[in-house]
Amino acid sequence: MKLGIIGLPQSGKTTLFNALTRGNQPIATSGGRFEVHTGVVDVPDGRVDRLSAMFKPRKTIYAKVTYADIAGLEGGSSNISGALLNQLTQMDGFVNVIRCFEDESVPHPSGSVNPGRDITAMDAELLLNDLIAVERKLERLAEERKKGGGRDKAIIEREIVLFERFKTHLESDHPLREIELSAEEEKTLAGFGFLTRKPMLILLNLAEGQAAPAIQYPHARSAVVALQGKLEMDIAQLSADDAQLFMEEYHISELGLNRVISLSYDLLGLQSFFTVGEDEVRAWTVRRGASAVEAAGVIHTDLAKGFIRAETVPYHDLVSLGGMAEARGKGKLRLEGKEYIVKDGDILHVRFNV
Ligand SMILES: Nc1nc2c(ncn2[C@@H]2O[C@H](COP(=O)(O)OP(=O)(O)O)[C@@H](O)[C@H]2O)c(=O)[nH]1
Ligand SMILES: [Mg+2]
Structure with a gap:
């Protein structure tokens, strides 16, 4: 899973x-030109810590999210193209960094700090590019209909109706993520990567001690979160012990970063299940609503292919009972088939045969 960090220069x-x-990427080098840095981040999860303390495994592995720092958007009406568009299209969601801090030594590209304006500017840029893509698609569909002889006419008509709906929606300044689609329609869209269809986390970047401005962002699959960016970066560069001391001194109980990571994970519609043992305690990622066989496939394709049953126990039961043997003894370890819908925090043990 990949989240693109976007925002004005x-x-x-x-x-x-x-x-x-x-x-330790150098700060402010690109001058707003296209540039991408990618990094993989552990999803902090107290449940993994707890399970690790319980099983004392050789390895403890957290779920992962990839972040890409994507410079190059300018807000407004620029036409996104080439490598930048290609990067953005590949993302599963966006974190839009909105400047709230005042700093005279750091000029704002629009001349003043105004979070509401910047949110609108970035949305406008994404909206415009989706609109261009939708119009292009509609032109191609009209040609296909005229020419005939190819795909079923009814399919083409259905697609035209869908993309016309998108067009109207975008023209009234609404992101495509607000539109509910059937599974079939969703399939039609595969490979398009419309930018405003992706989940959006608005991240208010505050100065030290600054109160977050009141921002309304009432769109589906979106959230707003505030963070003291520079302070968090400074803390992240300390050793674990020093960071602890620092946080106590400044009365910071939870890192804003951890909230950002969990929020982005939720926003992507993801959840974690766990595998446990002496060798390894590990968090795995599946979409919410995934079946047991789908979860097995995340671990290894062989487990999906040769799936027999999954032994499963909810995290809270395992922790309160104290171990797998105890859970089995109390009848809390259930045997589930392929169709079982995995819940967040399930411990899974897949029995398989290949
Ligand atoms: N005072 C202050 N400066 C910040 C903060 N966040 C970033 N900056 C400064 O703003 C400038 C641009 O930051 P950078 O992360 O490179 O922005 P980018 O162009 O969006 O990647 C740098 O000089 C940072 O030190 C903050 O929270 N407070
Ligand atoms: Mg940068």
């Missing part, structure tokens, strides 16, 4: 990226 994208990845 000098909004704090690279600062956030460094905080998330504990990285």
